[in-house]
Amino acid sequence: MPSLKAKLSKLFAKIIARRIQKWANKPIETQENVLRHLIYNAKNTAFGKDHEFHSIKSYEEFKTLVPVRDYEALRPYVDRVVNGEEDILWRGKPLYFAKTSGTTSGSKYIPITKQSMPTHVKAARNAILMYINETGNIDFVDGKMIFLQGSPVLEEKNGIKLGRLSGIVAHYVPKYLQKNRMPSLETNCIEDWETKVDAIVDETVNEDMTVISGIPSWVQMYFEKLIEKTDKKVGEVFKNFNLFIFGGVNYEPYRAKFENLIGKRVDSIELYPASEGFFAFQDKQSEKGMLLQLNSGIFYEFIEADKFFEDNPERITIKDVKLGINYVMIISTSAGLWAYNIGDTVEFTSLKPYRVIVSGRIKHFISAFGEHVIGKEVEQALKDAIENTEVSVNEFTVAPQINPEKGLPYHEWFIEFENEPANQIAFINTLDKSLQQQNSYYFDLIDGKVLTQLKLTKVKKDGFQTYMKSIGKLGGQNKIPRLSNDRKIAQKLYELQLTK
Known part of the structure; x- marks a missing residue:
């Protein structure tokens, strides 16, 4: 018999699905509103003043005044934020810096603001709710859920907390999931990955795990250690495990191996999270691609990957994208990233609604x-x-x-x-x-x-x-x-x- 929480999740899923459908049915208008909102809120920042945000009335003016930048080009502004200055890229100071590994510049500090933080949390939640709404499956809601992630221990830099994105997000797990969530805080804080996975195996092996989430290659390591400890397939250890949530890489190269480790096929939800924003999630089990989050404080632009390294390549919005073309994705966000090249390439699989797959990295x-x-x-x-x-x-x-x-x-x-x-x-x-x-x-x-x-x-x-x-x-x-x-x-x- 489903619990009250499971029954309520089904009702909440219907409400969220209707809200998502509302903006997904008005994609261009939604994105135009996002851009207007971003520019208005940042017009008095150092970046906004330097780029004449007060005068911007259209997308054409925006792309004329705001050039595409990668982290190195935006770094003079980011360094000012890191040094504790206010109103540089976005109003006030960020809540956090998501610390990532840069290839040419050492560590990168990606700001996360009071306005952008909720979008990360809501997108992850909505991905699960859209799955519930489509499939009607609520069996997993009352079981244990594990999210293989970085340590939630945060450092501090000039009054701003910093850590890995997954560690930051760990502080925002909703109360109604706290009792279900694993591993324990103590285990999650272990820095050494191999030691951490061993501890997670010990903590979870006798639990009723129903949802497992993480990057496939590291979840595979967890599965292999479970099998080593129990001499059973994962599906035998966790008889009610029926939902795998993943992001970061394409699951297909791992699928056959996973099904062998689990001993059965389980449903999966693909996510597209990054330190710079939560861009998309799989909204339909039957459709290829992930629903682009057009109403999450992120304005998207696209440049054809084949033309990206040309002088002044054309920048377009979702209005002009086409199916089957490899695009570099450019974002402006409520975290204060402006015409920012995150380095990912995407391809649209659907234009009604707008769904994408991650096709690679422009540098890879x-x-x-x-x-x-x-x-x-x-x-x-x-x-x-x-x-x-x-x-x-x-x-x-x-x-x-x-x-x-x-x-x-x-x-x-x-x-x-x-x-x-x-x-x-x-x-x-x-x-x-x-x-x-x-x-x-x-x-x-x-x-x-x-x-x-x-x-x-x-x-x-x-x-x-x-x-x-x-x-x-x-x-x-x-x-x-x-x-x-x-x-x-x-x-x-x-x-x-x-x-x-």
Whole structure:
């Protein structure tokens, strides 16, 4: 018999679904209102004064006065905020800084304000409510829920608290979920990831876990340790586990492995959270893509990825986006980020309503010979290669080999298999054929004998975990790049003798 909380969640889900449908049915008007609101609220900030926010009356004026920036370009303003100044990028001071790892600038400090913080919490909540509204499934509501995340212990910098986004969000778990939520605060505060996962296993192994959430690669580690401890599939340990919530990476390369670890197929909800904002979540089990959050204090712009590095590439709003094109996503937010390039590329799967998939990172690609292979393409190629086979993959990354000892250059795939292909040649052929079909430039380079067929290098069991540990990025929100345009990761894998 469902509890009162479970029954109320169904009613609340209907209310939220109607609210979401209301703004989703008026997407362009919703986004225009968001932009007006953002500009009005920031017109007296240092950034607003420098960029003449008082005079902006239209989107055309906004994009004329506010150039696209990445973190390094916005940093002079961010540094002033970090130093304790008020009214710089947004009114007053931020509530938090989400601390992230930068590639060129060390740590990044992404502001989270009183206005932006609730949007992170509501989007995560609404993703679950939309699932309840669609499926009617409320069985999980009364069970235990685990969110594998960073430590909630926060530091302080000039009166502003800072930490990892997942650790900050941990302080905002609604009261009605507090009794259900795991792990304990004490376990959640453990910094060492391997120690933390062991503690989580000990805490949860005898509980009625119904919802498990986290980045797939780290949830996989948790599942493997559970199986090691109990000698049972996860679905046998947690008989009522029926909902997996994930974000950060594409689930498809992990799906077969997960279903084997769990022993059954469970429903899943994909999220698209980031320190800069909670951008989208899966609103339909039957639809591909995630609903873009148009009413969450975020104004979106898009630039075609293929044209991004040209001089003055065209910036457009959702009004002009098209299906099937790879776009760099640019955001302006109630946290004080303005025409900010977060580095992600997205592709629209639906325009009514606006749904997206994350196709990769604008800096994560292989174009050593002009092929511009992106994350979505290598993920699809791998999916094609393992379809209808017993092959199971734990993790992978791809790098170019420009100067081989002999023969033509090629793309080198580093794959950690759970179950290896019975026919390795057929597996490689399918991978390469899929990539050629998706990317005409890659096809032309193979056809023109500029590149030769990709090479497969197997990575030892837990090799990628060892690699991440070696660079101090094991666990939390850290992810292996699907591909890169250099051989830094490849070289490290060889140096650590993680290949076989």
